[in-house]
Amino acid sequence: MSEDASGSPERVAIGISFGNSNSSIAHIGVDGKPEVIANEEGDRHIPSILSYVDGEEFHGTQAKQQLIRNAKNTVAYFRDYLAKEFKSIDPTHSHQSAHPQQHDSTVAFSIRDTTDENPNTVAVSEIVTRHLRRLKTSASEFLGKTVNAAVMTVPTDFSDAQREALVAAAKAAEIEVLQLIHEPVAALLAYDARAEAVIKDKVVVVADLGGIRSDVAVVASRGGMYTILATVHDYELGGANLDQILIDHFAKEFNKKHQIDPRNETRGLAKLKQEAEAAKKALSLSTNATLSVESLASGIDFSSTINRTRYEILGNRVFGQFVELIQQALRKAELDVLDVDEVILSGGTSHTPKIARLVQNLFPEKTTVLAPSTSSTAINPSDLAARGAALQASLIQEYDREDIERSIHPAVTATPHLNRAIGMQLVSASDSDSSAVFQPLVREDTALPARRIAQYPVPEQGGDVLVRIAEGTREIKVTKPEPKPKLESSEEEKTGDDDNDEDDLSDLDEDEEEEEEIREIVWKAGDAIAEIALKNVPAGGKVELVANIGADLGMQITAREVGGKSGVRVTVDPPQGSS
Numbered sequence: 001m002s003e004d005a006s007g008s009p010e011r012v013a014i015g016i017s018f019g020n021s022n023s024s025i026a027h028i029g030v031d032g033k034p035e036v037i038a039n040e041e042g043d044r045h046i047p048s049i050l051s052y053v054d055g056e057e058f059h060g061t062q063a064k065q066q067l068i069r070n071a072k073n074t075v076a077y078f079r080d081y082l083a084k085e086f087k088s089i090d091p092t093h094s095h096q097s098a099h100p101q102q103h104d105s106t107v108a109f110s111i112r113d114t115t116d117e118n119p120n121t122v123a124v125s126e127i128v129t130r131h132l133r134r135l136k137t138s139a140s141e142f143l144g145k146t147v148n149a150a151v152m153t154v155p156t157d158f159s160d161a162q163r164e165a166l167v168a169a170a171k172a173a174e175i176e177v178l179q180l181i182h183e184p185v186a187a188l189l190a191y192d193a194r195a196e197a198v199i200k201d202k203v204v205v206v207a208d209l210g211g212i213r214s215d216v217a218v219v220a221s222r223g224g225m226y227t228i229l230a231t232v233h234d235y236e237l238g239g240a241n242l243d244q245i246l247i248d249h250f251a252k253e254f255n256k257k258h259q260i261d262p263r264n265e266t267r268g269l270a271k272l273k274q275e276a277e278a279a280k281k282a283l284s285l286s287t288n289a290t291l292s293v294e295s296l297a298s299g300i301d302f303s304s305t306i307n308r309t310r311y312e313i314l315g316n317r318v319f320g321q322f323v324e325l326i327q328q329a330l331r332k333a334e335l336d337v338l339d340v341d342e343v344i345l346s347g348g349t350s351h352t353p354k355i356a357r358l359v360q361n362l363f364p365e366k367t368t369v370l371a372p373s374t375s376s377t378a379i380n381p382s383d384l385a386a387r388g389a390a391l392q393a394s395l396i397q398e399y400d401r402e403d404i405e406r407s408i409h410p411a412v413t414a415t416p417h418l419n420r421a422i423g424m425q426l427v428s429a430s431d432s433d434s435s436a437v438f439q440p441l442v443r444e445d446t447a448l449p450a451r452r453i454a455q456y457p458v459p460e461q462g463g464d465v466l467v468r469i470a471e472g473t474r475e476i477k478v479t480k481p482e483p484k485p486k487l488e489s490s491e492e493e494k495t496g497d498d499d500n501d502e503d504d505l506s507d508l509d510e511d512e513e514e515e516e517e518i519r520e521i522v523w524k525a526g527d528a529i530a531e532i533a534l535k536n537v538p539a540g541g542k543v544e545l546v547a548n549i550g551a552d553l554g555m556q557i558t559a560r561e562v563g564g565k566s567g568v569r570v571t572v573d574p575p576q577g578s579s
Contacts, residue, residue: 013149013178013397014139015389016132017186018166020079020093021211021239022348023048023131024386025139028394034190034387036380039138045348045382046138049076049097050130055115059134068270071097073111077212078131080235081107081124083165090235093212096270100124125169133173149176151393153183153385155215156231178396178404183208184217185226186388187346190379191370192224193391199224201443202341207326207359208385209349212238214322216329218340220445223452227417227445230333234325239280239349241318246276246306249314250291254302262297271296283308284351312354322349323358336476337363338521345371350381415447416551420471424545425525427466428459438472438525441547448551455542455562462539467532467559469547469572470525479518530570532559550574 015026015034022045029035036044043061051063051074058066066074076097081089086102094100098109107124114120139147152170154163158180167177181189184206191197201222208215214237218229247263250272255261262268275291282289287308296302312319330337343359350356356371363369370378379387396404421444425436442452458465534543542562549555552574560567 009148010145011149011176011397012140012143012145012147013151013393014143014147015186015386015391015393016135016150016152017183017385017389018079018128018132018135018152018154019048019210019347019385020077020213021048022046022382023135024383025135026383026386026390027139027143028390034193034390036383036386037139037142039135040141046135047076048079048131049074050127050134051075052111052113055113057113057130057134059131064274067097068267068274071266071270073113074098075109075111075122075127078107078109078124078127080213082128082169083125083159083161093240096266096273125165126172128166128169129172132170132175136173136175148174149178149393149397151179151181151389151396152177153186153389154180155233156182156184156217156228157215157233176401178393179408181389181392182217182228183215183346183385184219184228184231184344186386186392187344187384188219188221188226189388189391190384191342191344192221193388201446203229203335203339204342204344205326205329205340206344206346207322207350209322209345209347209355209381210238211348212236212240214238214325214347214349216325218329218333218335220443222443222446223450225447227447229335229445230329232325232329232332234321237318237321237325239277241321242280242315242349242352243273243276245315245318246279246291246311247272249306250276250302250304253304254296254300258298258300260297260300262302265297268297279306280311281351283311284353308353315354319352319354319358322355323362326359326362336519336521337367338476338519339474340367343367343369344384345369346381346384348382417448418442418444418446418450418549420444420473420526421523422529422547422549422555423470423472423523423525424456425468425470426456426458426543427468428461428463436468436525438470438523440472440523441545442549446549448549448553450547450549452547453544455544458537458539458541458543460539462537462541465534465537465543467534467543467545468525468528469530469532469555469557470528472523472525474521474523477520477522479520481516481518529555530557530572532557532568532570534559534561534568537561 017024024045025037026034038044039046041061046060047064049063051058051066074097077093085105086107091100098111100107103121108121110119110121112119136147163180170177187206188204204219204221206217213235215233217231220227220229251263262272271293275293279289279291290305292303294301350371353373356373360369360374372378421440422442423438423440425438427436441454442450544560544562546558554574555572558567558569
């Protein structure tokens with residue numbers, strides 16, 4: 001291992017996304033862009049699975065293949081068990097692998113991980129260490145130098161005990177954890193760090209749809225600073241639900257042909273599960289998928305085909321649950337779909353085109369949905385967390401440990417935020433305050449202190465202009481279209497039952513059209529915080545505002561005519577009793 005000038009080992013840092021189903025590792029390439037690293041088998045999305053055969057350890061895809069023939073010595077879906085009491089876990093997803101058991105109030109697995117005939121009890125923390133050690137080895141072999149540090153992603157609901165246990169497990173694998181960052185923040189960072197990205201104030205929904213669980217976060221991005229407004233979690237909704245739909249579909253087809261249910265045989269079910277997952281992935285890329293299993297049940301081979309339309313019909317209820325989870329997050333954040341500027345679909349299940357289309361239909365056209373099937377510029381959803389972690393690692397790996405700890409201390413990261421937007425109204429001599437449109441300058445949920453600069457066109461006639469600074473609140477305005485005039489009774493009279501039925505359907509269609517409503521965001525200005533008068537602004541001119549807001553809500557606001565030589569500055573004292 002090479003050393004720096006001080007004699008300390010050189011820090012070689014990567015990004016690690018450690019998931020229940022799959023893990024990814026990434027680094028920053030020579031071009032300065034994040035790159036997801038492939039392991040020895042060429043997998044960039046490495047199954048979070050360990051398996052043992054005669055004392056030999058298998059990892060990733062090789063271990064996943066052992067679920068069929070060596071399930072008892074194969075450990076899967078173990079991340080969320082870390083630092084939890086046995087009585088608090090749900091072991092459902094581990095039924096086809098080594099089953100978790102209680103050991104000193106925590107979770108462990110009884111597996112034959114040596115050549116000894118007797119199984120050993122291995123704590124989940126040790127399993128995590130072994131998994132991270134294999135990821136480290138893969139990254140080190142790819143880079144040609146020993147990896148010894150990482151930024152790792154964690155779910156937003158990871159407890160302090162789980163975070164500490166993860167850091168300890170990484171340390172045992174000789175990995176220095178520089179920082180733990182939330183998965184939705186890593187996904188957002190992966191997009192915002194692109195060269196073509198424009199940093200602006202926005203509200204982003206990050207939907208992380210994984211293999212066995214789904215998490216949605218609503219994030220306010222203000223000047224490149226991220227604040228999580230709300231999170232929701234569903235620990236029973238993920239790609240496994242869609243796998244189960246295909247498993248049941250093909251099992252019923254097999255049962256119909258041979259009067260044997262392959263789900264009743266452990267090996268048959270494991271084979272069917274593996275092939276159903278492959279078929280699901282194929283249906284995300286093409287319109288048809290073929291499933292072929294050798295000796296599925298009772299020595300009978302099975303082959304079948306399913307098209308995407310049929311699959312989407314079968315999974316319609318599950319697809320709807322993913323969308324409902326996003327709606328729950330918005331309700332929890334007390335936001336409307338109109339408030340959302342971007343939706344990022346992250347995680348392996350986000351490759352499903354049907355989910356992306358349903359999400360796109362949920363939001364207005366102005367909202368950008370970043371998923372492979374809805375945006376040509378979308379990043380692979382399975383890569384987002386690892387790429388974001390690698391970017392963060394590249395930013396902080398040169399800092400001393402003490403500096404990193406100080407920068408992520410709650411005293412630094414827990415900053416006050418604006419509850420209401422602060423904006424302005426431009427009022428000309430001929431207008432009144434009520435006719436002036438409120439335009440947000442510093443949006444709500446902005447971390448303080450903050451600085452914003454913006455330019456606004458003055459009223460067409462120009463002249464003397466009053467710049468009115470005020471707080472603003474946004475409301476959703478709902479406009480119902482006027483009902484269509486009803487037909488005259490003579491025109492409505494029809495003969496025959498069929499005609500009457502057609503009239504009924506026509507009436508229903510009209511009623512549905514009448515129920516459609518137009519929804520839009522409108523701003524309402526409160527009492528003035530400050531007023532600045534600008535004299536003789538030319539017609540067609542612009543006014544530039546510079547706002548500096550302190551953590552105590554004290555403000556310094558400067559207004560000037562764009563192109564003018566001087567401006568007017570006002571200072572607003574903090575409100576009494578502000579915190």
